[in-house]
Structures are given as structure tokens and as C-alpha cells.
Amino acid sequence: MTRVLLIEDDRDLAETLLQLMQLAQMQPDYASNGKAGLNLAQNNTYDVLVVDIGLPQLDGLALCRQLRIDGIDTPVLFLTAYRSIDNKLQGFDAGGDDYLAKPFDNRELIARINALSGRRSNQVKRVIVGDLNMDCQNLKVTYQNTTLELSPTCYTLLETLMRASPSVVNRLTLENALWGDEPPNSNVLKAHICNLRRELTRVNAAALLHTLLGKGWALRAGKST
Structure with missing residues (x-):
């Protein structure tokens, strides 16, 4: 079963995504802010991290950079309302592996998680x-x-x-x-x-x-x- 950590501060969206992941036979954990998400990612083993960029306490880009510095190579899929190519490049530069702009089709999210699952990120520092x-x-x-x-x-x-x-x-x-x-x-x-x-x-x-x-x-x- 794919273990996913969802880090998202929009509670309504998070609840929907957690239910979606469970229906897709995934095992999700959840954090509503960047610091809590970083702690979970550092102390547990996940197949994929799904990370909102605009997080309170610690934004998604800073969170991902810290994981890569720590040598954690879990693939990171960024979720964000920012859609420009510059925003996407910032995500990849921070150590992300994929980028999905909101709003998105739930089927695409599950497909992207499945595509990342089983890989290790080459973005670690x-x-x-x-x-x-x-x-x-x-x-x-x-x-x-x-x-x-x-x-x-x-x-x-x-x-x-x-x-x-x-x-x-x-x-x-x-x-x-x-x-x-x-x-x-x-x-x-x-x-x-x-x-x-x-x-x-x-x-x-x-x-x-x-x-x-x-x-x-x-x-x-x-x-x-």
C-alpha cells in the first residue's frame, strides 16, 4: 500500500484528498502546516509527499529544501495555485519532482502519485x-x-x-x-x-x-x- 504524506493547510481540500487517497487504496498521513509536515517527513517513511507551497509556519519550498539537505529522497509532488513556468521552476529548484497546479482533476493527482511511488528522488543534496x-x-x-x-x-x-x-x-x-x-x-x-x-x-x-x-x-x- 502506498504511504502518502499530505501537507495542506486548506482543511476542506485536505479532507477531500485524504478520502480520495483512501479510495485509491493508499495510506495517507496529514499535516496542516509546514513545520508539522517536516517533522513527519523526517521521522517516518513515505512513498510520496504531496506538499502545498503556500503553507503556514514553513512554506513548501523551504520544507522541500530542508528534506533534500537532510538526504531524504522521498519524491515530492507540489500542489499550488501558482501556474506560471517561473513558479514551476522554483518548485523543481527547491528539490521537487512534480508540480500540479490548482484546480486539478483528482484522477490526475492519483495518477501522478502512482507514477512517483516506488522511485527515489535525485534531488537530494x-x-x-x-x-x-x-x-x-x-x-x-x-x-x-x-x-x-x-x-x-x-x-x-x-x-x-x-x-x-x-x-x-x-x-x-x-x-x-x-x-x-x-x-x-x-x-x-x-x-x-x-x-x-x-x-x-x-x-x-x-x-x-x-x-x-x-x-x-x-x-x-x-x-x-
């Missing part, structure tokens, strides 16, 4: 796995305050693994992330994996990188394999 911390704005990675020295290729490789963590990432996905539709031979990927493992070993973080034979690689807290 920080990705964290255990004590491994990636600052996506400054392209810097640290492990227990020690900075990793990564080539651009190894950075992209590590970012792909961290964003997918703890899931397994197969060879094809990694090759597409690094080289698009024209990957070199398989030995090149193996060489970059070895380089990444060597740097993780240098900072005592090798235990995070797992190799699953025949499946791919994963970044997880715990003993490496």
Missing part, C-alpha cells in the same frame, strides 16, 4: 549510508570526517550505489550511469570497482561495499562480501 556521507552540492565524500579521494568516474559509481542503497545494482545499470549506451568492455567497470574498493579500504570503509556474484554490487552497512 546529501546522501548518507552508514558513516559514509556524500555532499552532492560540493561533490565531496567523507567517511567519519575523512575525505575520500575519488576520480569523477569513481564518484559517479559511488553515487549510483549510495542512491540505490541497500539495493543491489547490476552491471548494466552501473555501465549506463558511467557511459550511457556505449559502455567499454566489462574489465573497465571491474577496474573502477577495484579503484573504489581501494579508496574505501584506505578510509576503513571497505565493509560497506558488497559484491553479489551474478547479481551486482550493493552499498550496505555491515560486513563486505
Whole structure:
């Protein structure tokens, strides 16, 4: 069941949307202001956040920015009465993943929530796995305050693994992330994996990188394999 957090200060609209989500077999939570919504989003797990922009106490744009700084990659669908392209660009710049202007068709809202569910947002400014911390704005990675020295290729490789963590990432996905539709031979990927493992070993973080034979690689807290 899709877990949705609705953050909307219009009580009548919120009640309608909550009923709509329940009829669509979703499990919604609700907050009527930005601060309460931020607290729920930081302390619970949701598949999608549906966020009004014009919220009291903390507006939707500031709320989304804080989530992305915190490394929370739950997809955000903005709801707003503002319809201009500049307003939409502000929403995407704040870390949103989709934007729906009021008034809207309820069927479209449900369709957009379903489309976002199961994804993770690429808008996060920080990705964290255990004590491994990636600052996506400054392209810097640290492990227990020690900075990793990564080539651009190894950075992209590590970012792909961290964003997918703890899931397994197969060879094809990694090759597409690094080289698009024209990957070199398989030995090149193996060489970059070895380089990444060597740097993780240098900072005592090798235990995070797992190799699953025949499946791919994963970044997880715990003993490496």
C-alpha cells in the first residue's frame, strides 16, 4: 500500500484528498502546516509527499529544501495555485519532482502519485549510508570526517550505489550511469570497482561495499562480501 504524506493547510481540500487517497487504496498521513509536515517527513517513511507551497509556519519550498539537505529522497509532488513556468521552476529548484497546479482533476493527482511511488528522488543534496556521507552540492565524500579521494568516474559509481542503497545494482545499470549506451568492455567497470574498493579500504570503509556474484554490487552497512 502506498504511504502518502499530505501537507495542506486548506482543511476542506485536505479532507477531500485524504478520502480520495483512501479510495485509491493508499495510506495517507496529514499535516496542516509546514513545520508539522517536516517533522513527519523526517521521522517516518513515505512513498510520496504531496506538499502545498503556500503553507503556514514553513512554506513548501523551504520544507522541500530542508528534506533534500537532510538526504531524504522521498519524491515530492507540489500542489499550488501558482501556474506560471517561473513558479514551476522554483518548485523543481527547491528539490521537487512534480508540480500540479490548482484546480486539478483528482484522477490526475492519483495518477501522478502512482507514477512517483516506488522511485527515489535525485534531488537530494546529501546522501548518507552508514558513516559514509556524500555532499552532492560540493561533490565531496567523507567517511567519519575523512575525505575520500575519488576520480569523477569513481564518484559517479559511488553515487549510483549510495542512491540505490541497500539495493543491489547490476552491471548494466552501473555501465549506463558511467557511459550511457556505449559502455567499454566489462574489465573497465571491474577496474573502477577495484579503484573504489581501494579508496574505501584506505578510509576503513571497505565493509560497506558488497559484491553479489551474478547479481551486482550493493552499498550496505555491515560486513563486505
